[in-house]
Every structure is written in C-alpha cells, then in structure tokens.
Amino acid sequence: MLNFRPFQILRSLNSKRARFGVEMRSVFWDYSSNQLKMIDQRHLPARFEMVAFQDYRQVAEAIHEMVVRGAPAIGAAAAFGMALAALASRASERSTFLQDLHQAAEVLKAARPTAVNLAWAVNRILRVVQDSPAPVHELRALTLEEAQRIADEDVEVNRRMAEYGATLIEDGDTIIHHCNTGALATVDWGTALGVIRMAHEQGKRIHVLVDETRPRLQGARLTAWELEQYGIPYEIITDNAAGFFLRRGEVQKVLFGADRVTANGDVANKIGTYMLALAARDNNVPAYAVVPTSTIDLSLRRGEEIPIEMRSPEEVLGLQFKGEPIAPQGAKARNPAFDVTPARLISAIVTENGIVYPPFGENLPRMVRR
Numbered sequence: 030m031l032n033f034r035p036f037q038i039l040r041s042l043n044s045k046r047a048r049f050g051v052e053m054r055s056v057f058w059d060y061s062s063n064q065l066k067m068i069d070q071r072h073l074p075a076r077f078e079m080v081a082f083q084d085y086r087q088v089a090e091a092i093h094e095m096v097v098r099g100a101p102a103i104g105a106a107a108a109f110g111m112a113l114a115a116l117a118s119r120a121s122e123r124s125t126f127l128q129d130l131h132q133a134a135e136v137l138k139a140a141r142p143t144a145v146n147l148a149w150a151v152n153r154i155l156r157v158v159q160d161s162p163a164p165v166h167e168l169r170a171l172t173l174e175e176a177q178r179i180a181d182e183d184v185e186v187n188r189r190m191a192e193y194g195a196t197l198i199e200d201g202d203t204i205i206h207h208c209n210t211g212a213l214a215t216v217d218w219g220t221a222l223g224v225i226r227m228a229h230e231q232g233k234r235i236h237v238l239v240d241e242t243r244p245r246l247q248g249a250r251l252t253a254w255e256l257e258q259y260g261i262p263y264e265i266i267t268d269n270a271a272g273f274f275l276r277r278g279e280v281q282k283v284l285f286g287a288d289r290v291t292a293n294g295d296v297a298n299k300i301g302t303y304m305l306a307l308a309a310r311d312n313n314v315p316a317y318a319v320v321p322t323s324t325i326d327l328s329l330r331r332g333e334e335i336p337i338e339m340r341s342p343e344e345v346l347g348l349q350f351k352g353e354p355i356a357p358q359g360a361k362a363r364n365p366a367f368d369v370t371p372a373r374l375i376s377a378i379v380t381e382n383g384i385v386y387p388p389f390g391e392n393l394p395r396m397v398r399r
C-alpha cells in the first residue's frame with residue numbers, strides 16, 4: 030500500500046477559510062457526483078485538501094495510509110467504501126452481489142486492525158443487506174443509506190458524549206489531551222476533544238496541554254489545528270513532559286479517546302496513553318476515556334486480546350531534526366501504534382448513553398446494552 034494516490038485532489042484551502050467543524054464533515058458522501066470525500070489529514074496543518082474516492086480499494090488504502098484516521102472516522106469511511114463497492118458491483122443475482130460485498134468487506138477490514146469501529150461499521154452494512162429481502166438494485170441504495178445513517182449517528186453520538194463528558198470538566202481546568210480525538214477523528218465534533226469543545230462552549234475557562242503524540246504527531250498537527258479553529262487556549266507539550274506537569278499539580282484532568290475497549294474496561298488507544306494514565310494515577314489526577322459504544326467490544330474479555338497494529342519503522346526513523354535524519358543510517362525501530370491501558374487506571378468511561386464508573390466489568394455491558 031505504498032503508492033497511494035487519491036482519486037482526485039479537490040481543493041486546497043487555508044485552514045482559516047475552511048472553518049472546519051462549521052461547514053464540513055471530515056468524511057462525507059457527495060450526492061452530486063456519487064463519490065466519497067474526505068479531508069486528507071496527512072497534510073494538515075500545512076495544507077487543507079479534500080480528496081474524492083470512487084473505488085473501495087482506494088478507501089482501504091487511504092485508511093491504511095491515514096489520509097483518514099481516528100476510530101469513528103475510519104468506521105464511517107469504510108461504511109461509505111462498502112457503498113462504493115455496492116455501486117460498482119455489476120451483479121444482477123443476489124448471491125453474486127453479496128459475494129462482491131463480502132470481498133470488499135475483507136479488504137476494508139484488513140486496512141487497520143485495532144479500531145473496532147472499522148469492522149463494526151462494515152459488519153453493520155453487511156447485516157442490513159443480508160437481512161433485506163429487496164432486489165439487488167434496491168440493495169445498492171440500501172447500502173448507501175445505511176452508510177449515511179452510520180455517519181449521521183456518529184455526529185449525534187459525539188454530541189451526546191460531549192454533553193455527558195462536559196459535566197466532568199470544571200471552570201479553570203487544565204487538561205492533558207492525547208492524540209487527536211476531535212472533529213477530524215470522527216465524522217464531526219469529536220470524542221475527548223468534543224468534551225473539551227462542549228465545556229468551552231458552555232463558557233468554562235479551559236486550558237489544554239496537547240501531547241504532541243509521537244511519531245505521527247496527531248496532537249501537534251491536528252489537535253492544535255482544531256483548537257486554533259475553536260479558539261480554545263492550548264500549549265503543545267512533548268509526550269514525555271506530561272509527567273512533569275502532572276507532578277507539579279498543574280493538571281486537573283487527563284482526557285483521551287479509544288480505538289477499542291474490552292468488556293472489563295481495558296482501553297486500547299494511541300501509543301503513549303498507558304504511560305500518561307500511569308502518571309495521572311500516581312498524581313491522583315482522573316483519567317477519562319471518551320468512547321462511543323461502537324468502540325466497546327464486548328466480545329473480548331481483556332485488553333491482551335486486542336490486536337495491536339505495528340506500523341512501519343519508517344514512521345519513527347523518517348522523522349528529521351533540523352532537516353537531518355534523527356537516527357544513524359542502518360538504525361532499526363519498532364513502532365506499535367497503540368497500547369492498552371488497564372481498566373484500573375481509568376477513572377470513568379464517557380459514552381453516549383452516560384458515564385460509566387468502575388467496576389467496568391459489571392457496569393460497561395449494562396451501559397452498552399441500554
């Protein structure tokens with residue numbers, strides 16, 4: 030998946046004009062051209078580019094290459110990828126049509142392994158199509174309708190999480206936030222960053238310490254870019270400075286999202302979350318995970334069962350310092366994209382159905398099924 034070329038670069042805007050979150054979603058279906066359109070997150074904050082897709086294989090590649098990233102956003106992108114596969118299928122028989130969709134489902138689900146939202150969204154499309162007695166030409170439309178529903182629900186779910194989560198935030202709080210969990214990581218609004226945004230809109234004075242989030246710098250590049258748009262005060266910190274600020278008593282809350290939460294409350298999230306949660310606990314600072322129920326995988330009992338994506342060493346070694354490579358030639362690297370924070374370090378999990386407190390093993394399944 031190295032030669033990724035978006036189907037079409039649509040436009041280049043500067044970030045101020047884009048006013049992201051007000052005028053557009055990170056992932057959406059363009060009904061005038063029957064294309065999937067997404068913000069190309071690889072170029073932010075330097076360039077704001079939209080890319081368009083007509084082929085589900087390109088969507089899978091875009092997910093792998095992190096044109097689109099963030100668990101809910103890749104779920105929605107994959108759902109629309111299924112709609113592209115449905116529209117492209119020439120099948121007139123139901124069984125052949127389903128075969129085509131299953132093939133697309135396998136390709137899309139293989140794009141990234143950790144975020145359960147990807148498989149969740151693809152399986153939801155498959156289920157709706159399989160359960161429908163409609164003829165093939167109607168199933169095509171049904172696929173797109175369901176993908177649109179997934180995208181619309183994501184925005185609604187994020188707003189509800191934000192309202193619940195904002196009750197945990199107090200006026201004057203300084204919050205450490207990890208990775209990017211905002212409107213870019215979802216269809217719109219965001220998970221953990223959505224909570225921060227809601228609290229800000231409610232008039233609470235908040236300061237955000239933005240973990241830069243090595244090695245892909247989703248915090249420094251994307252979260253900082255979003256906070257600029259929303260007018261929320263922030264400072265970028267190196268990931269390894271989080272303990273310093275926690276120990277000095279300068280931080281009241283730690284907030285992050287998740288790519289998968291298991292039935293016992295273990296949280297897989299962007300690499301570095303575990304160390305952050307450890308430092309938060311050592312300093313009696315609450316660490317909150319903000320996750321839609323689509324991120325909770327009750328089929329897994331504990332975090333050890335979550336597949337962790339290992340990404341290319343190039344993402345670590347390719348970084349530069351003052352225009353020069355950071356490591357000697359021939360250096361090797363390891364690059365896990367996520368880690369698992371054990372439930373005992375999580376103070377509460379905010380969902381669209383409400384806030385879940387320990388013991389998660391008992392309370393989480395109840396909240397998901399609500």
Ligand code: MRU
Pocket residue numbers: 098099100101144207208209210211214215220221247285286287288298299300366
């Ligand atoms: O590798 P990424 O950038 O897709 O990782 C994203 C995260 O880890 C987010 O914290 C997570 O998806 C939850 S936020 C919506």
